[in-house]
Amino acid sequence: PRTAVVTGSASGIGRSTRELLGQRGENVIGVDVRDAEVVADLSGADGRDAMVEGVRHLSGGRVDSVYAIAGLAAPTPATVAVDFFGALATLEGLRPLLSGSPSPRAVLVSSMAALLPSDAELVSLLTAEDEPAALARAEVLAKAAETTGLIYSSTKLALSRWVRRRAASADWAGAGIPLNAVAPGIIATPMAAAMISTAEQRRALLERVPMPLNGIAEPIVVARALAWLGGEENTHLCGQIVYVDGGSDAVLRGDAV
Numbered sequence: 526p527r528t529a530v531v532t533g534s535a536s537g538i539g540r541s542t543r544e545l546l547g548q549r550g551e552n553v554i555g556v557d558v559r560d561a562e563v564v565a566d567l568s569g570a571d572g573r574d575a576m577v578e579g580v581r582h583l584s585g586g587r588v589d590s591v592y593a594i595a596g597l598a599a600p601t602p603a604t605v606a607v608d609f610f611g612a613l614a615t616l617e618g619l620r621p622l623l624s625g626s627p628s629p630r631a632v633l634v635s636s637m638a639a640l641l642p643s644d645a646e647l648v649s650l651l652t653a654e655d656e657p658a659a660l661a662r663a664e665v666l667a668k669a670a671e672t673t674g675l676i677y678s679s680t681k682l683a684l685s686r687w688v689r690r691r692a693a694s695a696d697w698a699g700a701g702i703p704l705n706a707v708a709p710g711i712i713a714t715p716m717a718a719a720m721i722s723t724a725e726q727r728r729a730l731l732e733r734v735p736m737p738l739n740g741i742a743e744p745i746v747v748a749r750a751l752a753w754l755g756g757e758e759n760t761h762l763c764g765q766i767v768y769v770d771g772g773s774d775a776v777l778r779g780d781a782v
């Protein structure tokens with residue numbers, strides 16, 4: 526059986542992905558701050574190192590797929606630390622363990638929020654992978670009500686662009702590892718719960734994030750797409766951002782392909 530690493534495995538999309546892969550007979554090594562095979566905090570260097578060591582130990586040194594799902598949507602610098610640098614540390618840190626697999630795969634979770642307004646300075650600091658400067662910029666954005674929302678969208682935009690830039694490189698495509706992302710719309714998980722608990726909230730959110738096809742989705746919908754991207758059948762998808770968003774991308778970007 527394949528061995529999969531799933532970060533954010535304790536809740537929402539990560540939990541649904543771990544359950545789906547488990548049902549398919551895969552060995553799943555979950556990584557999270559609680560209730561996981563590897564308990565590690567991906568917001569800082571020590572936790573990221575502990576994650577790589579824990580996975581190396583439990584896997585015996587070989588994994589077949591990495592699903593970087595852990596994240597938060599809080600309007601704070603921690604979102605930059607976990608969603609961007611934690612995801613990069615997961616993918617880059619576990620890449621050596623993928624090299625022993627006959628069919629290695631890597632997937633991360635971005636967001637349709639990458640299409641919403643963002644902060645050019647934060648995006649460029651993330652693109653430069655300058656964590657101290659990116660955290661400092663997020664600290665500034667977090668201080669004013671009109672800019673706090675830019676932290677999450679900027680983080681996910683930079684993450685999607687990282688996939689576009691890295692997927693075709695020697696490290697990934699050149700090493701036979703498809704690297705892709707999914708970009709969900711609104712998914713009914715604990716992360717989104719406070720934003721979608723009333724009909725009024727749902728209506729307001731769906732105005733910014735239009736989902737004409739079937740509306741707000743359950744986490745299993747995203748898990749199924751992730752499992753395909755991270756599975757053996759995916760031999761040629763490379764550097765794609767797969768929007769699992771009920772049509773938000775098609776509505777907001779129209780002809781852009």
Ligand code: NAD
Nearest residue numbers: 533535536537538566567568595596636709711712714716
């Ligand atoms: P969730 O809150 O249900 O699950 C996130 C998981 O990540 C939790 O188990 C949490 O403990 C873990 N996590 C958070 N910080 C961590 C840290 N420092 N170290 C290790 N693990 C940590 O949320 P979800 O909705 O399942 O989100 C999963 C991913 O999907 C996130 O990257 C999120 O940005 C993305 N996403 C969610 C939605 C949505 O509407 N729910 C939409 C687009 C993208």
